[in-house]
Amino acid sequence: MLLTLSITPMQLYGQLLIGLINGSFYALLSMGLAVIFGMLNVVNFAHGAFYMVGAFVAYFLLQYGGMNYWAALVLSPLIVGLLGALVERTIIRRLAGLDHLYGLLLTFGLALVIEGLFQNEFGSSGKPYPTPPALSGAYNLGFMFLPKYRAWVIVCSFVACMATWFAIERTRLGAYLRAATENPSLVRAFGVNVPLMITATYGFGVALAAFAGVLAAPIYQVRPGMGADIIAVVFAVVVIGGMGSILGSILTGFTLGVIEGLTKVFYPEISNTVVFVIMAIVLIIRPSGLFGRAI
Amino acid sequence: MSALASAAPARASHDARDFALAGVLMIAAIVAAPFFVYPFFVMQMLCVALFACAFNLLIGYVGLLSFGHAMFFGMASYVSAHAAKEWGLDPEFAILCGVGVAAAMGLVSGALAIRSKGIYFAMITVALSQMVYFFCVQAPFTHGEDGIQSVPQGRVFGLVSLADSATLYVFVALVFLIGFFVVYRTINSPFGEILKAIRENEPRATSLGYRVMRYKLMAFVLSAALAGLAGATKALVVQNASLSDVGFQMSGEVVLMTLLGGMGTLYGPVVGAVVVVAMQNYLAQYGQWVTVMQGAVFVACVLLFRRGIVGEIAKWARLAL
Amino acid sequence: MIEAALKVAGLEAWYDESHILHGVNFEVRPGEVVTLLGRNGAGKTTTLKSIMGIVGKRKGSAQYGGRETVGLSSDRIARLGVALCPEERGIFHSLSVRENLMLPPRVAPTGGLTLDQIFTLFPNIKERLSSGGGKLSGGEQQMLAIARILRTGARFLMLDEPTEGLAPVIIQQIGRTIGELKKAGFTILLVEQNFRWASTLADRFYVMEHGRIIDAFAAKDLTANMDKLHDYLGV
Numbered sequence: 001m002l003l004t005l006s007i008t009p010m011q012l013y014g015q016l017l018i019g020l021i022n023g024s025f026y027a028l029l030s031m032g033l034a035v036i037f038g039m040l041n042v043v044n045f046a047h048g049a050f051y052m053v054g055a056f057v058a059y060f061l062l063q064y065g066g067m068n069y070w071a072a073l074v075l076s077p078l079i080v081g082l083l084g085a086l087v088e089r090t091i092i093r094r095l096a097g098l099d100h101l102y103g104l105l106l107t108f109g110l111a112l113v114i115e116g117l118f119q120n121e122f123g124s125s126g127k128p129y130p131t132p133p134a135l136s137g138a139y140n141l142g143f144m145f146l147p148k149y150r151a152w153v154i155v156c157s158f159v160a161c162m163a164t165w166f167a168i169e170r171t172r173l174g175a176y177l178r179a180a181t182e183n184p185s186l187v188r189a190f191g192v193n194v195p196l197m198i199t200a201t202y203g204f205g206v207a208l209a210a211f212a213g214v215l216a217a218p219i220y221q222v223r224p225g226m227g228a229d230i231i232a233v234v235f236a237v238v239v240i241g242g243m244g245s246i247l248g249s250i251l252t253g254f255t256l257g258v259i260e261g262l263t264k265v266f267y268p269e270i271s272n273t274v275v276f277v278i279m280a281i282v283l284i285i286r287p288s289g290l291f292g293r294a295i
Numbered sequence: 296m297s298a299l300a301s302a303a304p305a306r307a308s309h310d311a312r313d314f315a316l317a318g319v320l321m322i323a324a325i326v327a328a329p330f331f332v333y334p335f336f337v338m339q340m341l342c343v344a345l346f347a348c349a350f351n352l353l354i355g356y357v358g359l360l361s362f363g364h365a366m367f368f369g370m371a372s373y374v375s376a377h378a379a380k381e382w383g384l385d386p387e388f389a390i391l392c393g394v395g396v397a398a399a400m401g402l403v404s405g406a407l408a409i410r411s412k413g414i415y416f417a418m419i420t421v422a423l424s425q426m427v428y429f430f431c432v433q434a435p436f437t438h439g440e441d442g443i444q445s446v447p448q449g450r451v452f453g454l455v456s457l458a459d460s461a462t463l464y465v466f467v468a469l470v471f472l473i474g475f476f477v478v479y480r481t482i483n484s485p486f487g488e489i490l491k492a493i494r495e496n497e498p499r500a501t502s503l504g505y506r507v508m509r510y511k512l513m514a515f516v517l518s519a520a521l522a523g524l525a526g527a528t529k530a531l532v533v534q535n536a537s538l539s540d541v542g543f544q545m546s547g548e549v550v551l552m553t554l555l556g557g558m559g560t561l562y563g564p565v566v567g568a569v570v571v572v573a574m575q576n577y578l579a580q581y582g583q584w585v586t587v588m589q590g591a592v593f594v595a596c597v598l599l600f601r602r603g604i605v606g607e608i609a610k611w612a613r614l615a616l
Numbered sequence: 617m618i619e620a621a622l623k624v625a626g627l628e629a630w631y632d633e634s635h636i637l638h639g640v641n642f643e644v645r646p647g648e649v650v651t652l653l654g655r656n657g658a659g660k661t662t663t664l665k666s667i668m669g670i671v672g673k674r675k676g677s678a679q680y681g682g683r684e685t686v687g688l689s690s691d692r693i694a695r696l697g698v699a700l701c702p703e704e705r706g707i708f709h710s711l712s713v714r715e716n717l718m719l720p721p722r723v724a725p726t727g728g729l730t731l732d733q734i735f736t737l738f739p740n741i742k743e744r745l746s747s748g749g750g751k752l753s754g755g756e757q758q759m760l761a762i763a764r765i766l767r768t769g770a771r772f773l774m775l776d777e778p779t780e781g782l783a784p785v786i787i788q789q790i791g792r793t794i795g796e797l798k799k800a801g802f803t804i805l806l807v808e809q810n811f812r813w814a815s816t817l818a819d820r821f822y823v824m825e826h827g828r829i830i831d832a833f834a835a836k837d838l839t840a841n842m843d844k845l846h847d848y849l850g851v
Contacts, residue, residue: 037414043414043417043418091594091598094598095597098601099413100413100414101360101413101414101417102597102601103414104360104362104414104417105360105550105554105593105596105597106593106594106597106598108362108547108550108590108593109589109590109591109592109593109594109596109597110590110594111590112547112586112587112589112590112593113586113587113590113591113594114590115586115590116583116584116585116586116587116588116589116590117583117587119582119583119586120582120583120584120587172718175711175715175718175719176719178708178710178711179708179710179711179715179719181710182708182709182710183706183708185670185690186670186702186706187719188670188689188690188691188694189668189669189670189690189691189693189694189700190691190694190699190719190720190721190765190768191691191694191695191720191721191723191768192691192721193691194691228543231421232421232422232424232425232543233422233425235418235421235422236418236422236425238418239411239415239418239419239422269433272429272432272433273426273429273430275422276422276423276425276426276429277426279419279422279423280407280423280426283407283408283410283411283419284407287410287411288411288415
């Protein structure tokens with residue numbers, strides 16, 4: 001069957017793998033968007049920009065601090081998370097009580113500022129970021145070669161997603177978060193410092209984006225435009241999955257990455273648009289998304 | 296949508312005199328501008344201003360934020376360029392083709408998007424326009440990165456050549472004024488009143504028996520068609536159509552123009568377009584600082600003056616603009 | 617003279633532009649059960665919310681244990697030992713019953729009921745711990761809403777219409793619970809429409825109208841004031 005389409009199994013597995021990698025990033029980013037939206041009612045248009053900044057911080061740490069990938073994987077999300085918390089405290093907080101659309105407009109403006117600054121400094125070309133030595137090379141699985149770093153990215157983002165899911169659905173802190181998503185003023189009246197939680201949530205959400213950025217750095221190049229390229233797809237993923245469920249956004253992210261990868265094998269012409277086509281179909285069938293609540 | 300609505304000054308009773316006065320000023324400015332500014336620049340400005348007015352019809356009067364309006368502008372610009380160059384159509388028919396395609400796209404994408412509201416609607420329009428963008432990157436007729444170059448301007452009704460820059464200027468000014476008048480008539484018609492009622496309180500409009508979805512869709516298609524009119528005309532002015540007109544940045548810019556000028560004000564988008572295009576022009580030599588400035592203006596508008604320039608002036612001078 | 621647990625003086629409150637409370641004065645002494653009566657819209661719920669710090673704007677004074685609360689954020693007020701059981705009950709649907717019960721953080725190291733004590737008061741809750749918060753009946757929701765503020769160590773409880781819309785047998789159970797809480801030394805401020813029921817629990821009553829306290833009397837004077845009360849409440 002595969003041979004009749006003149007597609008080798010190698011190609012198929014290769015694209016599946018790329019699909020899973022892209023899916024990892026879609027899942028991490030759309031989950032972060034969903035977490036932020038739940039708490040702040042802001043669709044964080046700057047999410048792609050923070051993803052890009054995460055990759056650049058890793059690049060800076062290596063270039064100017066001599067710090068390796070592993071240090072960057074921890075430090076970059078931390079730094080970007082703090083930056084995000086600062087942005088929330090100083091800017092986003094002022095939107096309280098306004099229509100949700102203003103959050104979108106504001107964070108879109110922030111994304112332009114951040115991306116413009118990086119483009120000024122680094123142009124639009126990419127900076128290479130080396131694969132950490134411990135993860136270079138590949139596993140021979142018999143039917144294909146699996147580059148170690150790619151396997152790491154998939155496992156790592158899957159673990160990060162599940163850890164986030166666990167923290168939100170199964171811990172006390174997560175219960176505060178879910179409760180505050182429903183009724184922030186009551187949670188606050190119970191003695192919880194909700195404004196602090198909101199800041200922390202935004203910081204955490206963009207830290208996830210930065211984490212994805214560091215993971216992406218050795219695969220793609222570190223480019224000022226890398227966030228703007230991915231954000232529209234991530235929005236489509238969020239629309240398809242709906243914003244109501246963390247597990248839903250993880251599942252949707254990985255699945256759409258894989259579908260996109262498969263499309264590259266069987267019908268490459270539409271591989272760029274397949275996610276949007278799926279979105280259109282889902283919207284016809286379920287306007288609030290596969291796992292969504294109406295918003 | 297109520298917060299957005301209240302950011303736009305309530306205008307239950309339109310003060311026709313204010314509108315007319317501002318209209319006379321605007322027409323005077325259009326007539327005078329080519330004597331002071333490079334006419335080519337003014338024509339581009341007029342096209343973009345019409346685009347912003349089309350966009351404002353949705354955000355300002357229906358409360359729908361489209362973050363993908365460049366898909367109509369850009370696609371119409373491709374279609375009219377293609378029709379003029381490859382099919383040799385007269386400019387008015389080339390533009391009509393562009394408008395028709397934009398309206399059809401508006402019908403399809405609107406039908407998909409209008410069932411959702413607020414930020415969901417915005418995200419859907421982002422995604423749909425990205426899809427159109429990728430289509431334009433790949434489709435043969437757009438010539439990808441090269442775009443459609445040296446589009447002939449042709450003769451209106453086979454008679455009046457647009458290659459003459461004064462004639463072209465009059466033509467573009469007329470197209471703009473017609474488009475602007477359509478917007479004005481729309482928002483001051485019973486249809487426009489229903490749109491505003493939907494924006495203020497959709498459940499109530501539904502309970503009054505209005506088929507809200509149908510009205511929203513009609514507004515969406517009209518807005519798409521007018522955006523198409525702007526894009527199709529622009530292709531003839533600059534004699535090319537390129538990916539930048541259909542790209543995401545263009546969608547963002549039209550949002551910025553409208554926000555800066557004043558959402559839900561008739562003249563706001565025009566003022567916003569003039570400011571943004573002028574800013575682009577003067578900052579062009581500083582590379583990406585344009586983007587940074589635009590982002591900063593976005594942030595400033597949202598935090599400091601949500602009524603926009605015209606909205607603030609209207610409030611300050613107690614005018615209906 | 618016993619120092620008041622809660623002393624409200626000249627309290628004003630606004631929602632957005634509308635001025636709801638126009639100078640409310642009353643006090644609740646330690647260990648008392650005090651009931652606010654009044655017609656719908658008199659400002660009873662707003663009074664509770666103002667004490668809790670969850671209205672738009674406040675002026676005047678509301679001291680709890682000698683500490684001024686006007687000007688504090690609601691989380692700070694809660695950590696003084698004040699807890700509110702809201703009229704709409706505020707059960708979180710995305711949380712299980714157990715999570716709802718355990719949600720409010722401890723505000724004092726001692727003084728809260730243990731889980732066993734809570735389950736003795738509300739046996740139904742124990743059986744439903746793993747259900748979703750949205751799956752409870754109205755009565756169960758009300759019990760859970762009261763139960764979860766008993767754990768935290770807050771000693772001043774504000775209950776907003778705890779009997780609203782509930783069956784008589786459940787109203788009785790809630791009445792018994794409030795009696796037990798009083799015995800255990802909790803101070804309680806109650807908003808209630810059902811003043812006959814409230815009269816079996818409360819030490820004193822305040823009557824509100826148009827955002828002000830217009831009358832006050834002790835429980836023992838209730839029967840003597842019945843006519844006046846009917847007049848105030850329009851029943």
